Amino acid sequence: MLDIRLLREQPDVVKATLAKAGVEASAVDAVLVFDEKRRGVLAEVERLKALRNTVSKEISTLKDADVRNTKIAEMRVVGDQISTLDKQVAELEAAQQAALLDLRNLPHESVPVGADEEGNVVLQTIGTPRQFDFAPRPHWELGESLDIIDFERGVKVSGSRFYILKGKGARLQRALIQWLLDLHGNQGYHEVYTPFVVKEQCMWGARQLPKFRDNLYHDAEEDLWLVPTAEVPVTNLHRDEILDATQLPINYCAYTPCFRREKMSAGRDVRGIKRGHQFDKVEMYKFVHPDTSYAELEKLRQDAEESCRLLGIPYRTKVLCTGDMGFASTKTYDIELWAPGQDEWLEVSSCSNVESFQARSTNIRFRPEPTAKPEFVHTLNGSGLGIPRTMIAIMENYQNADGSITVPEVLRSYMGGLEVIK
RNA sequence: GGAGAGAUGGCGGAGUGGUCGAUCGCGCUCGUCUUGAAAACGAGAGAACUAACGUUCCGAGGGUUCGAAUCCCUCUCUCUCCUCCA
Numbered sequence: 001m002l003d004i005r006l007l008r009e010q011p012d013v014v015k016a017t018l019a020k021a022g023v024e025a026s027a028v029d030a031v032l033v034f035d036e037k038r039r040g041v042l043a044e045v046e047r048l049k050a051l052r053n054t055v056s057k058e059i060s061t062l063k064d065a066d067v068r069n070t071k072i073a074e075m076r077v078v079g080d081q082i083s084t085l086d087k088q089v090a091e092l093e094a095a096q097q098a099a100l101l102d103l104r105n106l107p108h109e110s111v112p113v114g115a116d117e118e119g120n121v122v123l124q125t126i127g128t129p130r131q132f133d134f135a136p137r138p139h140w141e142l143g144e145s146l147d148i149i150d151f152e153r154g155v156k157v158s159g160s161r162f163y164i165l166k167g168k169g170a171r172l173q174r175a176l177i178q179w180l181l182d183l184h185g186n187q188g189y190h191e192v193y194t195p196f197v198v199k200e201q202c203m204w205g206a207r208q209l210p211k212f213r214d215n216l217y218h219d220a221e222e223d224l225w226l227v228p229t230a231e232v233p234v235t236n237l238h239r240d241e242i243l244d245a246t247q248l249p250i251n252y253c254a255y256t257p258c259f260r261r262e263k264m265s266a267g268r269d270v271r272g273i274k275r276g277h278q279f280d281k282v283e284m285y286k287f288v289h290p291d292t293s294y295a296e297l298e299k300l301r302q303d304a305e306e307s308c309r310l311l312g313i314p315y316r317t318k319v320l321c322t323g324d325m326g327f328a329s330t331k332t333y334d335i336e337l338w339a340p341g342q343d344e345w346l347e348v349s350s351c352s353n354v355e356s357f358q359a360r361s362t363n364i365r366f367r368p369e370p371t372a373k374p375e376f377v378h379t380l381n382g383s384g385l386g387i388p389r390t391m392i393a394i395m396e397n398y399q400n401a402d403g404s405i406t407v408p409e410v411l412r413s414y415m416g417g418l419e420v421i422k
Numbered sequence: 423g424g425a426g427a428g429a430u431g432g433c434g435g436a437g438u439g440g441u442c443g444a445u446c447g448c449g450c451u452c453g454u455c456u457u458g459a460a461a462a463c464g465a466g467a468g469a470a471c472u473a474a475c476g477u478u479c480c481g482a483g484g485g486u487u488c489g490a491a492u493c494c495c496u497c498u499c500u501c502u503c504c505u506c507c508a
Contacts, residue, residue: 039472046477053477056489060440068488075488242432242469374469 114321
């Protein structure tokens with residue numbers, strides 16, 4: 001969430017910045033109105049509490065029973081007033097909080113302004129798409145003919161948007177996960193294995209709730225939520241902690257499956273494994289000093305790009321415009337792999353700086369100096385590649401005329417030396 | 423799933439109705455001493471909101487009371503033993 005003080009002190013700046021992402025100024029005013037009312041009532045109730053505290057201490061020393069009883073009666077009235085006002089404060093605070101949680105993060109000044117994905121800017125395109133001397137096939141055809149992806153049985157077992165990986169296909173996925181974790185480990189990310197279900201509080205902290213409720217799977221009985229990305233448990237690793245400044249930046253990488261209901265994408269990308277309800281992903285995550293977060297964003301992006309480069313597949317990097325960026329992000333790079341069979345660029349990584357947006361709602365801080373007051377850290381997240389889309393790109397770029405698939409060099413040692421899936 | 427115990431500051435651990443935001447120990451920071459370090463000695467230090475006064479925070483939420491870390495209720499979590507299990 002945003003800093004309420006920033007809204008109070010520079011409302012015009014906040015409004016102007018949010019306007020670039022299509023947010024109405026009234027959304028900011030709503031927060032401020034509640035805030036002002038709340039602070040008014042708070043001042044009054046605190047004055048009464050101060051009075052009660054003083055008189056209560058006095059009462060303990062009073063010997064005269066009459067005076068004592070008079071004071072007690074007075075304080076009983078004060079106590080009633082306090083509880084009434086306390087309730088008002090709580091209500092106003094909840095309303096203010098709800099309005100504040102509704103505000104997205106402020107786009108960074110370097111982000112291009114735009115209404116939707118049309119406004120995104122391609123920064124670079126690396127590698128040359130391979131020239132085929134045959135018509136490249138889409139991965140779903142290759143997967144079925146090689147019998148490494150089984151769509152029908154996936155649907156039989158779990159419904160639409162589920163599939164079964166078989167044999168070399170399952171192994172290719174496992175190889176990718178392992179290779180990526182090793183690669184990120186060498187890049188300085190500390191590997192963690194987290195639960196795949198989390199408490200509701202974690203979803204709020206990572207700002208999945210309240211906005212993305214419709215996209216999440218939820219176990220009502222245990223009040224646990226299936227993670228839509230490793231970003232959720234990893235963000236919450238350090239919830240309510242004051243981190244040691246000398247340890248920053250803290251870099252993590254984590255493999256998890258990701259579960260998404262995809263309600264918003266009904267009918268989109270229904271073929272193949274591009275958009276399933278369950279997919280695997282390796283995620284990179286950084287807790288950093290605020291001064292360094294934009295430099296860290298560049299490193300994060302380069303680390304993600306390196307995996308694309310090592311796979312030997314053409315990729316391009318885009319900076320997302322204000323209208324297409326995620327809710328929590330101040331600046332986002334998308335990295336896309338070329339998929340010749342589907343004839344499209346596939347988003348395999350999204351690298352974002354969220355500054356203190358998540359740190360504030362999860363209360364993750366550090367001390368700039370040993371005796372200084374704690375400040376919020378900045379956090380960044382980036383996919384160390386979404387696995388199914390990377391698989392698509394591998395299958396379609398490395399396919400051969402006979403329908404076999406050459407295993408990229410870097411993955412062979414993870415597949416027992418296998419060179420071709422046929 | 424059954425039985426019991428517990429949750430207090432970075433850690434350990436006191437505190438059962440009124441200067442308790444909290445004794446004490448360890449750890450930490452600074453200083454004295456020392457060539458340097460250790461030891462010893464001295465000093466300091468929780469968090470949130472607030473311009474400030476002040477208010478709030480002893481797992482969470484509610485209640486009793488003039489006043490709650492302390493009494494009552496609910497919940498969550500942790501530990502021990504048993505049961506079960508990959």
